Every structure is written in C-alpha cells, then in structure tokens.
Amino acid sequence: MSILLIGSLDDDDYADWKTHLLAHLPAGETLVLANEPHDVDAVEIALVANPPHGTLARYPNLRFVQSLWAGVDRMLSDPTLPTAIPISRLVDPALTQAMVECALASVLLLHRQLPAYVRQQARAEWKQLAQPLAGQRRVGVLGLGALGGACATALAGIGFAVSGWSRAPKAIDGVACLSGGAGMEQLVATSDILVNLLPLTPDTMGILDARLFGRLPQGAGLVNLARGRHLVEADLLAALSSGQVSHAVLDVFAQEPLPGEHPFWAHPGITVLPHVAAYSAPESAARIALENVARHRAGQPTTAMVDPARGY
Structure with a gap:
C-alpha cells in the first residue's frame, strides 16, 4: 500500500515536496505523486495540500488524510470528501x-x-x-x-x-x-x-x-x-x-x-501582502507529516485531529 501526495501544486512543487518527503519516508513505505501514474487502489494515506474537489473520493482504500497546510477549510468544503476518514492538520x-x-x-x-x-x-x-x-x-x-x-x-x-x-x-x-x-x-x-x-x-x-x-x-x-x-x-x-x-x-x-x-x-x-504571512515549508513540514503517518500506522493517537463539525 502507498502514501499519496496530492494537492493544488505545480510540477516544481511536487518535485520539491517529493525530495523532502523521501528524506523522511519510514522504511517499507512507498510514496506516489498525483501528477504521475499510480494505482488508486493501493493508496491508503494521502498527504494533501488543498487537493482539488472530487479527487480524494477517487481512492477507495483511503484510510487517513494528513494535511500539509495548517488550514483545512478548502478541503472540508469539498462535498465529495469521504466523511469517515480521519484528517489531521499540520502543526509546524x-x-x-x-x-x-x-x-x-x-x-x-x-x-x-x-x-x-x-x-x-x-x-x-x-x-x-x-x-x-x-x-x-x-x-x-x-x-x-x-x-x-x-x-x-x-x-x-x-x-x-x-x-x-x-x-x-x-x-x-x-x-x-x-x-x-x-x-x-x-x-x-x-x-x-x-x-x-x-x-x-x-x-x-x-x-x-x-x-x-x-x-x-x-x-x-x-x-x-x-x-x-x-x-x-x-x-x-x-x-x-x-x-x-x-x-x-x-x-x-x-x-x-x-x-x-x-x-x-x-x-x-x-x-x-500577497499571502506571505506563513506557509508550509517542505523542509520542516515533511518530517512532521510523516511522523504523524507513522503514528497512524502504529495505531497510536495522531496529532491535531480535525473535527469536520467544527470546521477545523
């Protein structure tokens, strides 16, 4: 099974995130990118950066979503977002x-x-x-x-x-x-x-x-x-x-x-200001996100869980 990187990212962003995620990827895990060919049935975990609406619903075996952003309002506004899947925010x-x-x-x-x-x-x-x-x-x-x-x-x-x-x-x-x-x-x-x-x-x-x-x-x-x-x-x-x-x-x-x-x-x-107050830096966010993925894999409590009813 694999970990998916998906979001409103251009090819350069995907490449940058991939570099930093691979540096911290736990042993035995496979990283796949949404802008490259991959098996949708093999994806269990998604690392997301404002994924376009409708995209997460394409993964039938998705079990956990880790946001790479602090805010999750755009993702939660997706009417096709699977409702039973746990979601974590990024706290970096x-x-x-x-x-x-x-x-x-x-x-x-x-x-x-x-x-x-x-x-x-x-x-x-x-x-x-x-x-x-x-x-x-x-x-x-x-x-x-x-x-x-x-x-x-x-x-x-x-x-x-x-x-x-x-x-x-x-x-x-x-x-x-x-x-x-x-x-x-x-x-x-x-x-x-x-x-x-x-x-x-x-x-x-x-x-x-x-x-x-x-x-x-x-x-x-x-x-x-x-x-x-x-x-x-x-x-x-x-x-x-x-x-x-x-x-x-x-x-x-x-x-x-x-x-x-x-x-x-x-x-x-x-x-x-052109939306520059704070942004997720792959250098630090990749490690934090994958540490939370490891907790999920081990059956341990994950951090910064989202309550969809509250919207954050």
Whole structure:
C-alpha cells in the first residue's frame, strides 16, 4: 500500500515536496505523486495540500488524510470528501514562528504609525506624532489556536495589553482570554488593533463586517492573517472612508491573486501582502507529516485531529 501526495501544486512543487518527503519516508513505505501514474487502489494515506474537489473520493482504500497546510477549510468544503476518514492538520513550529513574525510586524507597523509617516513622506512633511508605549495600546486577537495563541503570547511579551477570544474558554499567561458572545463583544470594543487568526467556518465567514467595525474604538487598526472570506470587503472600505478603521493590513483575500483592478491595491488605508504571512515549508513540514503517518500506522493517537463539525 502507498502514501499519496496530492494537492493544488505545480510540477516544481511536487518535485520539491517529493525530495523532502523521501528524506523522511519510514522504511517499507512507498510514496506516489498525483501528477504521475499510480494505482488508486493501493493508496491508503494521502498527504494533501488543498487537493482539488472530487479527487480524494477517487481512492477507495483511503484510510487517513494528513494535511500539509495548517488550514483545512478548502478541503472540508469539498462535498465529495469521504466523511469517515480521519484528517489531521499540520502543526509546524516553523510555520507558527513565521505567523508570529508577521503578526508582530503588522501590529508594530500600526502601533508605530508607519502608514501615517509614509503619507507624510510623500508630502515632504516633517511632523512628529504622539506615540503611546505598547502597554498603552490594546491589541485583540481573534482565535487562540496554535497560531493565534502563539501570536497573542508574543504580542504580550513585548508589552502590548493583549486580549484574545476563542470559541471555548482558554488560559494563556499574559493574555486576557475571553470566549462566548459577551466575550466577543468585550474584545472588539476594547481593541485598538484587532488581529484575526480565526479558522474559517460557516460561523466565522464574513465576521469582519460593518457591525464588527462599528463596535471597534474609533480609528482602530485591523490585521487579517487568516482567510479572505472572513472579511466583507465593501464594509472595510466604508469603515476606512468614515475613519472608523484607520488602516488595515491584509494578507489574505477572497480572490487570490488579488485582481489588478481591485480597489485595495491603491487604497492609502490598506497594506496589501500577497499571502506571505506563513506557509508550509517542505523542509520542516515533511518530517512532521510523516511522523504523524507513522503514528497512524502504529495505531497510536495522531496529532491535531480535525473535527469536520467544527470546521477545523
């Protein structure tokens, strides 16, 4: 029986992943690639990177799916996805570190008012703006999973007053952890900078909307590093026009690549990043994924199991 690598990958990506997977492949295992001829009946395990809808249903003997990405929302939206097969997400310290770095950079960009200084530079205007210290800036983090929790901890570690929200109650040193509807209301109302790291589920789709923006403190900053479909784009543009939101750092978009004619590109209140906050690096992810495969083969508990009912 074999392990399949399948995803929305080009030939170069397949070759890169193959190199790193073979370096960690357990003895006795066979790796096959979806872009090469292979026996569908022999596949028991799939290593997946956003596989096109309908593809996993072609493997009648599939028993375990290991995602090579941290997010699994696109895969779970596949109506043909076999429902009884266990799925694991990727939890990679290297990916987490990359997300922490991007969250820190984005929050510091807003905290230190760099967009305002960029605009002043364009006008050759020398004007020093009042600058609070980090402890005087309230940062809210939506989502306290592996990525959100690490980002909240790092932000608190450099002095920000950090609150975090999660679906279920959590406890993180240095972070005021909130949950439930009342907790969400409190977090939004007290976030000078709001960072979104929620998983994308039916409940969170479109959560960054006019109602949420209206509950933020006047002139709050927004950082979206999660999914583009969390954001109602027209509502953000309106909130920027009114001054309710002062600036937004966006790494993810409903359509990617972001179309050249999209208004976000030229908007002075938006910093566009081309989905670079964090990505799965084959150098580290291959080993972690195959370690989980070995646990599955040995009948041991696998890590980061997905609950399809929750969407992550």
